[in-house]
Amino acid sequence: MVKNKNKxxxxxxxxxxxxKETLEFYLFISPWLIGFVLFMGGPIIYSLFLGFYQWDLLxxxxxxxxxxxxxxFTDDPLFWQSAKVTSIYVASVPLRxxxxxxxxxxxxxxxxxxxxxxxxxxxxxxxxxxxxAVLWMWLFSPRLGLINRFLRMIGIVxxxxxxxxxxxxxxxxxxxxxxxxxxxxxxxAGLQGVPASLYEAAEIxxxxxxxxxxxxxxxxxxxxxxxxxxxxxIGSFQVFTQGYVMTSGGPNNATLFYVLYIFRNAFxxxxxxxxxxxxxxxxxxxxxxxxxxxxxxxxxxxxxEEVERREK
Amino acid sequence: MNKVKKMVSGGLILVLLGSMFxxxxxxxxxxxxxxxxxxxxxxGRLISEKALAEVFSKKYPNIEIKRIITPWPQHHTKxxxxxxxxxxxDLMIVDAYFGEEFFLKNAxxxxxxxxxxxxxxxxxYFPGLIQENxxxxxxxxxxxxxxxxxxxxxxxxxxxxxxxxxxxxxxWTWDDFLDxxxxxxxxxxxxxxxxxxxxxxxxxxxxxFSEGGDIFNEDYTECTLDEPAAYEAxxxxxxxxxxxxxxxxxxxASAFGRLGADNMFQAGQIGMAMTWDGNVLVWTKQAKFxxxxxxVPAGKLGSIVRRKGNCLGVSSLAKHPEEAWKxxxxxxxxxxxxxxxxxxxxxxxxxxAKSDEFLFREEPPYDLSPAMNANVRWIRYFVGLRQALNDGxxxxxxxxxxxKDVFQTVASELDxxxxxx
Numbered sequence: 001m002v003k004n005k006n007k008x009x010x011x012x013x014x015x016x017x018x019x020k021e022t023l024e025f026y027l028f029i030s031p032w033l034i035g036f037v038l039f040m041g042g043p044i045i046y047s048l049f050l051g052f053y054q055w056d057l058l059x060x061x062x063x064x065x066x067x068x069x070x071x072x073f074t075d076d077p078l079f080w081q082s083a084k085v086t087s088i089y090v091a092s093v094p095l096r097x098x099x100x101x102x103x104x105x106x107x108x109x110x111x112x113x114x115x116x117x118x119x120x121x122x123x124x125x126x127x128x129x130x131x132x133a134v135l136w137m138w139l140f141s142p143r144l145g146l147i148n149r150f151l152r153m154i155g156i157v158x159x160x161x162x163x164x165x166x167x168x169x170x171x172x173x174x175x176x177x178x179x180x181x182x183x184x185x186x187x188x189a190g191l192q193g194v195p196a197s198l199y200e201a202a203e204i205x206x207x208x209x210x211x212x213x214x215x216x217x218x219x220x221x222x223x224x225x226x227x228x229x230x231x232x233x234i235g236s237f238q239v240f241t242q243g244y245v246m247t248s249g250g251p252n253n254a255t256l257f258y259v260l261y262i263f264r265n266a267f268x269x270x271x272x273x274x275x276x277x278x279x280x281x282x283x284x285x286x287x288x289x290x291x292x293x294x295x296x297x298x299x300x301x302x303x304x305e306e307v308e309r310r311e312k
Numbered sequence: 313m314n315k316v317k318k319m320v321s322g323g324l325i326l327v328l329l330g331s332m333f334x335x336x337x338x339x340x341x342x343x344x345x346x347x348x349x350x351x352x353x354x355x356g357r358l359i360s361e362k363a364l365a366e367v368f369s370k371k372y373p374n375i376e377i378k379r380i381i382t383p384w385p386q387h388h389t390k391x392x393x394x395x396x397x398x399x400x401x402d403l404m405i406v407d408a409y410f411g412e413e414f415f416l417k418n419a420x421x422x423x424x425x426x427x428x429x430x431x432x433x434x435x436x437y438f439p440g441l442i443q444e445n446x447x448x449x450x451x452x453x454x455x456x457x458x459x460x461x462x463x464x465x466x467x468x469x470x471x472x473x474x475x476x477x478x479x480x481x482x483x484w485t486w487d488d489f490l491d492x493x494x495x496x497x498x499x500x501x502x503x504x505x506x507x508x509x510x511x512x513x514x515x516x517x518x519x520x521f522s523e524g525g526d527i528f529n530e531d532y533t534e535c536t537l538d539e540p541a542a543y544e545a546x547x548x549x550x551x552x553x554x555x556x557x558x559x560x561x562x563x564x565a566s567a568f569g570r571l572g573a574d575n576m577f578q579a580g581q582i583g584m585a586m587t588w589d590g591n592v593l594v595w596t597k598q599a600k601f602x603x604x605x606x607x608v609p610a611g612k613l614g615s616i617v618r619r620k621g622n623c624l625g626v627s628s629l630a631k632h633p634e635e636a637w638k639x640x641x642x643x644x645x646x647x648x649x650x651x652x653x654x655x656x657x658x659x660x661x662x663x664x665a666k667s668d669e670f671l672f673r674e675e676p677p678y679d680l681s682p683a684m685n686a687n688v689r690w691i692r693y694f695v696g697l698r699q700a701l702n703d704g705x706x707x708x709x710x711x712x713x714x715x716k717d718v719f720q721t722v723a724s725e726l727d728x729x730x731x732x733x
Contacts, residue, residue: 057396144567163563
C-alpha cells in the first residue's frame with residue numbers, strides 16, 4: 001500500500017493530474033487550433049456577417065441588410081445559371097460511384113500482381129487539381145487532342161469539347177470519372193469486409209454471380225456507398241479548379257460552377273458582401289442535401305450491427 | 313511521460329508557434345533600394361526588358377529591380393487585389409483596356425510634378441497615348457508599350473503559292489485580304505484537315521472604322537454598334553473562320569495556347585497575321601521565315617487603324633517613389649529611346665519612331681512605315697466596356713447568333729452604361 005506522505009487526498013491528486021493533462025492537451029493542439037481559428041473558423045463567421053454588407057475593399061463598408069440576398073434571387077440570372085451547372089455536376093456523382101464500384105470489383109480479384117493493378121488504378125487520384133486540368137485540356141483539344149484523334153481513327157468527327165456549349169460540362173464530368181481511384185479504394189475495403197461464408201452459403205442455394213452481387217454484395221456495401229455518396233456530393237458542390245483553369249466558366253457560362261461564380265464576384269468584381277451571401281446560400285444547400293441523404297438512410301442502408309441488435 | 317521528454321516536446325511546440333510569427337521579411341543592412349515591378353512580359357519582350365534593366369543598374373548601382381511577372385489574363389486581377397490589399401508594387405504596367413479601373417481607385421501616383429521638375433517635354437512623345445493615361449490634368453503613367461494594328465506577312469508561304477505579297481505601300485482592300493486568304497489556305501498532306509491557314513484574324517474595330525462606323529458617336533452619348541457599318545464588319549470577321557474557313561476557329565487555334573492563331577503564325581502555319589506592330593517586330597527575333605509588314609486593308613474610307621497604349625506608372629502606395637520615377641525618367645530619356653530601336657521595341661519619342669533609321673532596315677520586317685504612317689483612331693475604354701464587347705464577339709464567333717442581333721443587345725447595354733456614368 002502506498003503511504004500518502006503529502007496531506008493531499010487521492011481524489012484531489014487525480015483532479016490535479018487531470019487538469020495537467022488537459023493543459024498538455026491544449027498545448028499540443030494549439031498550433032492546429034490557432035491555425036483553425038485564424039484561417040478557417042474566424043473567417044467563416046466573418047463572412048456570415050459580411051453577407052449583410054456591401055464592400056469592395058477600397059470604399060467604406062456599407063450595411064445593406066438583406067439587399068444582397070434580394071439581388072441574388074431576383075436580379076441575377078448568372079446565379080441561376082451557376083446553380084444549374086453545379087446541380088448537373090452534383091447529379092453526376094452516382095456515375096462516379098458506379099465507376100468506382102466497377103473498378104473496385106475488378107481490383108478485388110485474387111490474381112497475381114493485383115497489387116500492381118491497384119496502384120495503377122489509384123494513381124490518377126493522386127494527380128493534383130491544376131496538373132490534372134491541364135492534362136485533360138490537352139486530351140480534349142479539338143484539333144490535336146488524343147480523344148478526337150482516336151475518334152477520327154474510327155471515323156467520328158469529335159465535338160469541340162471544352163469550346164462547345166453542349167459538350168464542355170460533359171467533358172468535365174468525363175474527366176472526373178478518371179479520378180475515381182479514391183472512391184474505388186474505399187469500396188474495395190468495403191468489399192473485403194463481406195464475409196466469404198455468405199457467398200458460399202448462397203452458392204449452395206444455387207445463386208449465380210448476378211444474384212450474389214445484388215443480394216449480398218450491394219446490401220452489405222450500403223454503408224460504404226452512403227459514405228462515398230455524402231463525400232462525393234459535398235465535394236462536387238465545391239468544384240472549382242476545372243472551371244477556372246479549363247474553361248474560365250465558358251463557353252457562354254456553360255461551365256460556370258457556383259464556387260467559380262463566388263470567386264469571380266469576390267476577386268474579379270470585388271463585391272465581397274455579395275460573394276459572402278452567395279457562400280452562405282451554398283452552405284445551406286449543402287446542409288439540406290446532406291440532411292436529406294442522411295434521413296433517407298433508414299430506407300436503404302443496412303448495418304450489420306443494427307440488425308443483430310434488433311434480433312437479440 | 314518523463315520530464316525530459318516533456319521539456320523537449322514543449323520546446324518543439326514553442327518553436328512551432330514562434331516560427332509562425334518570426335517568418336517575416338529580413339532587414340537589409342545595406343541602403344540598396346529594391347523596386348518591385350509588376351508586368352506580364354515574357355519571351356522576346358522580356359529579353360529586351362532585362363537588357364534595359366541592366367543599363368539602368370549601371371547608371372544607378374544602388375537601385376535593384378525585382379520583377380513580378382504574371383501572365384496577361386491574371387495580371388490585372390492580381391494587381392487590383394494587391395492594390396486593394398495595400399501591397400501594390402512600386403512600378404506597374406496596366407493595359408489600356410483596364411486603365412480606368414486603376415485610375416478610379418487612385419492606384420497610380422500623379423507624375424505631373426515629376427515631369428515638370430525634370431523638364432521633359434511631353435509633346436515630343438506620341439500625344440494620343442499621353443492623353444490615354446491622363447485624367448483631369450493628372451498624368452498617371454507613360455505609354456511604355458504601345459502599338460498600331462498592322463499585318464504580318466509570311467513571305468515564304470506567299471512565294472510557295474506563287475502569289476504576290478502586299479507591300480508597305482499597297483492599297484489592298486478587305487476583299488483582297490479574303491481572296492489571298494483563300495488562296496493560302498491549304499490541306500497540304502491531304503488528310504482532310506487544313507494544315508495551313510490564310511489569315512489569323514482580322515481586327516473588327518479597325519474594319520468598322522474603315523467602313524465608316526464607330527463604337528460610339530461623336531460626343532460619347534450613344535453606342536453605334538447597332539448600325540450596319542459596325543455589325544456587318546463584325547460578322548465579316550467572324551465569317552473568316554466560320555464561313556470561309558481561311559482563319560482557324562477558336563477551338564482549332566486553342567491547341568496552340570491562348571493566342572493560338574498568333575502562335576500558329578509564328579510556327580509558319582498561317583500566311584498573314586493581323587496583330588500589333590510591336591508583335592511583328594518582336595517575332596522577327598525568333599521567326600524562321602521571311603517576315604514583312606503590310607498595312608491594314610482599306611475599306612470604304614480607306615485604311616483606318618486602331619492604336620492602343622498601356623500605362624506604366626508608379627503606384628500611389630510605392631515605398632520608393634523617387635527611385636521608381638528615376639526608372640521612368642530613364643525610359644523617357646533620349647539615350648534609352650535610341651536603345652529601344654536596337655532592342656526591337658517601338659520608341660515613344662516621335663522623332664525616333666518616325667525616323668528612317670527605325671522604319672527601314674535590311675532585315676525583317678524591312679519596313680515599319682505601314683504601322684507608323686497609318687491613319688489611327690484609339691478607343692477610350694471605361695470599366696465594363698471591354699467585357700461587354702468581348703462577350704458580344706464571343707457569341708458571334710461561336711456561331712450562335714448573327715452579329716446584327718447580338719450587337720443590338722450589346723449596344724443597348726452600353727447605352728445604359730453610358731447614361732449611368
